[in-house]
Amino acid sequence: MITQTKVKKGNKRVSFKRKRIWLPFFILGSLFEQISQFRLPRWNQELLKTESFIERRMFYALKAAGYDIVCQVPSGRYRIDLAIPKYRIAIECDGHRWHSKPKDKARDRRKDKHLESEGWHVFRFTGREINFKLWWCMKVIYIATGRTPWTIFLWMRYPGIR
Secondary structure, eight states, X not given: OOOEEEEETTEEEEOHHHHHHHHHHHHHHHHHHHHHTTOOOOOOGXXXXXXXXXXXXXXXXXXXXXXXXXXXXXXXXXXXEEEETTXXXXXEEEOHHHHOSHHHHHHHHHHHHHXXXXXXEEEXXXXXXXXXXXXXXXXXHHHHHTOOTTHHHHHHHOTTOO
C-alpha cells in the first residue's frame, strides 16, 4: 500500500515507501534505454537527477565520449541541465513543450545572461537536435572543449573510443 503524509493544507510530501517503489523502475528503465541505444548498461548516480529523456540521451553521449558530467548544477536561482565543470560548459536540453513560447524564450535568455556572467559557456540544444542530430551536438561540444572534430566519427562508430 502506498501512503502519503500531509505537511500543510495543499502541500503533499511523498513518503519513503513511494520512493522505494519508484526507484527500481527508474533504474530498470534507464538500463533498458542504454541497451536500446546499443550501449553497455551502466548505472550512474547522476542519472537520478536528469529530468527528461533528452537529458538522459545527451548524458549517455557525453559519458561515452569521456566527459565528466554533473546534472542539475545550481547557479543562483537557476539550474543547469548538464554541466562539464572542467571546461565551464553548461548544456541546456530544451524540449518543445517548455521552451517554445515567447515567455519561455525570454526566460531562457535571462538564464543564459546570468550563466554567462558567472563564467559558463552556454549551449542550448532542442529535443529535435538531440534526437535526430546527436552527432552535430557532440561536434559542437568537441570543438568547444578543444578536441578535434573528426574524432566524433570515431565515437559514433566505436562508442568505447575516447
